[in-house]
Amino acid sequence: MKGDFVIYNSLTRKKEIFKPLVEDRVGLYVCGPTVYSDSHLGHSRPNITFDLLFRYLTFLGYKVRYVRNITDVGHLEGEVDETGEDKISKKARLEQIEPMEVVQKYMNTFHKNMEELNILPPGIEPRASGHIIEQQLMIDSIIEKGFGYEQNGSVYFDVEKYNGQYNYGKLSGRNLDDIKTNTRQLDGQSEKKNSFDFALWKKASPGHIMRWPSKWGEGFPGWHLECSAMSTKYLGEIFDIHGGGMDLVFPHHECEIAQSTASFGHETVRYWMHNNMITIDGQKMARSLGNFITLNELFTGNHKLLNQAYSPMTIRFFILQAHYRSTIDFSNEALQASEKGLERLMTAVKALGELSTSGNSTIDVASLKEKCIAALNDDLNSAIAIAHLFDGVKMINSVKAGTETISATDLDDLTKFYKSMVFDILGLRDEKGAEANDSEVLAGAVELLISLRKDAKANKDWGTADKIRNELNAIGIELKDTKEGVDWKVKAPPGLPGGEEWASNKKDNYKFGR
RNA sequence: GGUCUCUUGGCCGAGUGGCUAGGCAGCGGUCUGCAAAACCGUGUACGGCGGUUCGAAUCCGCCAGAGACCUCCA
Numbered sequence: 001m002k003g004d005f006v007i008y009n010s011l012t013r014k015k016e017i018f019k020p021l022v023e024d025r026v027g028l029y030v031c032g033p034t035v036y037s038d039s040h041l042g043h044s045r046p047n048i049t050f051d052l053l054f055r056y057l058t059f060l061g062y063k064v065r066y067v068r069n070i071t072d073v074g075h076l077e078g079e080v081d082e083t084g085e086d087k088i089s090k091k092a093r094l095e096q097i098e099p100m101e102v103v104q105k106y107m108n109t110f111h112k113n114m115e116e117l118n119i120l121p122p123g124i125e126p127r128a129s130g131h132i133i134e135q136q137l138m139i140d141s142i143i144e145k146g147f148g149y150e151q152n153g154s155v156y157f158d159v160e161k162y163n164g165q166y167n168y169g170k171l172s173g174r175n176l177d178d179i180k181t182n183t184r185q186l187d188g189q190s191e192k193k194n195s196f197d198f199a200l201w202k203k204a205s206p207g208h209i210m211r212w213p214s215k216w217g218e219g220f221p222g223w224h225l226e227c228s229a230m231s232t233k234y235l236g237e238i239f240d241i242h243g244g245g246m247d248l249v250f251p252h253h254e255c256e257i258a259q260s261t262a263s264f265g266h267e268t269v270r271y272w273m274h275n276n277m278i279t280i281d282g283q284k285m286a287r288s289l290g291n292f293i294t295l296n297e298l299f300t301g302n303h304k305l306l307n308q309a310y311s312p313m314t315i316r317f318f319i320l321q322a323h324y325r326s327t328i329d330f331s332n333e334a335l336q337a338s339e340k341g342l343e344r345l346m347t348a349v350k351a352l353g354e355l356s357t358s359g360n361s362t363i364d365v366a367s368l369k370e371k372c373i374a375a376l377n378d379d380l381n382s383a384i385a386i387a388h389l390f391d392g393v394k395m396i397n398s399v400k401a402g403t404e405t406i407s408a409t410d411l412d413d414l415t416k417f418y419k420s421m422v423f424d425i426l427g428l429r430d431e432k433g434a435e436a437n438d439s440e441v442l443a444g445a446v447e448l449l450i451s452l453r454k455d456a457k458a459n460k461d462w463g464t465a466d467k468i469r470n471e472l473n474a475i476g477i478e479l480k481d482t483k484e485g486v487d488w489k490v491k492a493p494p495g496l497p498g499g500e501e502w503a504s505n506k507k508d509n510y511k512f513g514r
Numbered sequence: 515g516g517u518c519u520c521u522u523g524g525c526c527g528a529g530u531g532g533c534u535a536g537g538c539a540g541c542g543g544u545c546u547g548c549a550a551a552a553c554c555g556u557g558u559a560c561g562g563c564g565g566u567u568c569g570a571a572u573c574c575g576c577c578a579g580a581g582a583c584c585u586c587c588a
Contacts, residue, residue: 033588042588049588076586087586172583178516179584245588277588282580286587321537322527327520327581334526337538344537347552375528383528387536397553462547469549480551487551 002060007241008325008379010249010272011171015379020240021270026057026064027239029231029269031248032125034071035106036087038294039113041330042245042278042285044315048427049275049324049380050243051119055425056376067234068122070110072103073129073210074202075223086220089210099210103129113295116312118427124234128226132212135221135229138263139200147262151191153203153217157258159196166261171272172250198255200225224255232260232268242269246276247284275324280305282329293330307332310339313431317342320382320426341390346430348393349422351400352415358405363395365410369417382426389421442490446477450486453479 005018020026030050033043050068057064075087092099114121128135139155142148147162148155159168163176179196199222204211211218231239237260244253253272260268277284280291293303301309310318318338322328368388375384392414398404406414422428449468456464469479472488480487 031588034586040588044588046588172517174517174584181516247583247587250583251585275588277582279581284582284587288587318526326527329526331525333524333538337526339538341537344552381528384535387528390536394554401553403554457547460547466548478550481546481549482551 002373003377005056005060005377006379007271007273010274011269016271018240018271020062021238024062026062026241027235028054028057028064028066028241028243029227029235029239030066030068030122030242031227031244031252032068032070033106033110034075034087035103035110036075036091037106038296039106039110040285040292040294041298041315043110043113044117044295045278045319045324045328046243046245046275047114047119048117048316048319050273051427052320052324052380052382052425053241053243053273054120054122055427056380059420059425065124065235066122067124067126067231069226069230070103070107070125070127071223071226072100072107072127074221074226076199076202086208086210089208092209100129103127109296113312116295116299117316118312118429120427126230126234128221128230129210131226131230131233132221134233135225136201136214138225138229138232138259139221141263142200142259145262145265147258148200149193150216153219154191154199155201155216156192156197157200157255157262158193159198159258160194162258162262166258168258169254171257172254174250174254198222198224198251200259224252225259227252228256228259228263228268231256232264236268237264238266238268238270241271241273243273243275246274249274276327278319278330279327280330285330305332308336310335311431313428314339314342317345317426317428320428321386323379323381323383325379342428345386345389345393345422346428348396349418349430351396352411352418355396355399355406355411357408357411359407360405361407361410362404363399363406363410365406365414365417368392368395368414372417372421376425385421386426389418392418446472446488450479450488454486 006015007018008014009016028050030046033039054064054066072088073086076085086099088099088102091102095102111121139148142157143150143155147158149158159176162168169175169179176196180194201214201216201219201221203217203219208220210220212220231242242253242256257267257269279285280289280293283289283291285291285293291305293305295312295315297303298306298310298315299312301307314335318335319328321338321341368391371388372385375381375388378384395404396414399406449472453465453468456462456468472479476490478489
């Protein structure tokens with residue numbers, strides 16, 4: 001029995017038992033990236049969090065329609081004073097390329113990074129620029145209901161009027177009066193009725209490249225609108241779960257609720273889920289703070305804050321070791337701890353295949369399984385689930401050492417469960433399994449040297465034995481003497497993240513191959 | 515300034531009233547020609563002050579510190 005799956009709903013601020021709208025099916029929408037620069041450490045959090053959710057829902061037997069958008073137009077900088085430039089247009093101007101080249105470039109990087117982190121692609125990945133019509137129709141509907149107004153070729157959402165009938169601020173816990181007193185009124189000649197009104201459609205200035213025709217003139221859609229339009233299109237007017245980073249709660253998600261409610265007369269989202277931030281030295285990562293690290297930099301170690309490269313799975317494991325609603329503080333020390341811990345877990349998973357069984361078990365496999373599932377059922381508490389997996393690691397090692405025993409049935413059960421938990425649900429993969437780089441020729445040469453070293457050792461010629469080991473190590477091949485024989489691995493093969501660095505005498509690059 | 519959140523052992527991080535979370539580091543040990551790895555064992559922490567309670571890291575109050583959102587941000 002898998003039990004009830006409980007998730008924390010940001011809207012009600014309570015944990016609730018998850019019950020899908022349609023039995024056995026789940027509609028999931030997650031805010032994707034605005035593709036105007038390289039994906040960074042921060043992007044890994046929501047994507048890993050909701051990847052875990054997607055994987056776990058699938059494990060529970062749901063058929064999940066997972067929609068994650070790509071924002072490729074409409075996301076402005078400094079929107080409040082209306083001088084903001086579209087992020088993508090700005091980048092296009094700076095790099096002297098087409099906006100859609102910017103989009104393609106960074107979307108490719110994003111996809112590559114997501115694949116590296118073993119994040120499953122969503123079922124549908126709609127782009128804002130491909131849904132201009134849908135967004136325009138939604139604006140029509142909002143205007144028709146009386147909550148939108150046109151001004152000089154732009155269309156704005158009338159927050160005050162909306163709040164008279166519905167509740168603007170219910171998700172973020174604000175009320176309009178507070179917003180009024182705390183929002184600086186613009187000195188300039190705003191075309192908005194109130195400073196807290198937001199754009200549904202923006203008129204394109206003469207130099208603006210990304211523009212589409214509309215009944216209000218040439219322009220482009222507002223940022224908040226795309227999610228409302230696309231989630232509705234693919235998941236319907238009411239759907240199960242909407243996810244995103246906590247920093248999107250206000251204004252982005254608040255505005256989504258307003259737009260959808262204004263348009264349909266009811267809310268569209270049943271459960272709102274928000275992941276917390278990754279911090280660096282206790283502060284949110286931001287370009288302006290100089291603590292900004294891209295995923296590529298992380299994977300190669302090429303950043304002043306990094307002591308070494310961290311593999312994608314180390315990042316993934318690091319994030320999964322904290323609950324998604326807690327902030328998690330980044331540091332080299334913490335990452336190194338995750339790297340070691342992950343290695344220990346993976347070693348135990350491998351050991352499962354080599355355990356010998358006996359008639360009865362002295363370890364409680366069923367209880368371990370229950371605890372792991374119970375942890376995930378409790379608002380996706382991967383930190384607890386992983387703690388239990390480590391308890392299991394101890395059990396596995398004890399069986400291996402002969403101080404505990406396991407029956408054949410239990411071993412089969414445990415093996416299946418670990419594979420399911422570690423690979424399918426937590427989405428970890430064995431990076432050391434990437435042995436493609438160990439070409440047969442290389443392997444043959446190394447094996448030959450190992451056998452020469454074995455002869456030297458047999459003759460107690462430690463000088464020669466150590467020389468072989470040291471010289472191999474110097475070119476990036478590490479030998480380890482174990483009970484079963486000599487183990488060797490390429491520390492970081494060329495062509496993979498980190499591969500270029502190891503040769504330049506960085507000692508702690510992560511270890512690939514074996 | 516407004517709204518909200520957080521403060522756990524050397525580091526990261528679970529935990530909402532009583533039962534050693536877990537990982538990493540450290541220390542001790544096993545193994546080993548040495549080394550590395552691996553494995554085993556080991557730590558009774560909860561910002562300060564007061565209160566409620568038989569009992570508080572966990573509830574309440576005050577104080578101190580940190581952070582988030584309010585502006586783009588995952």
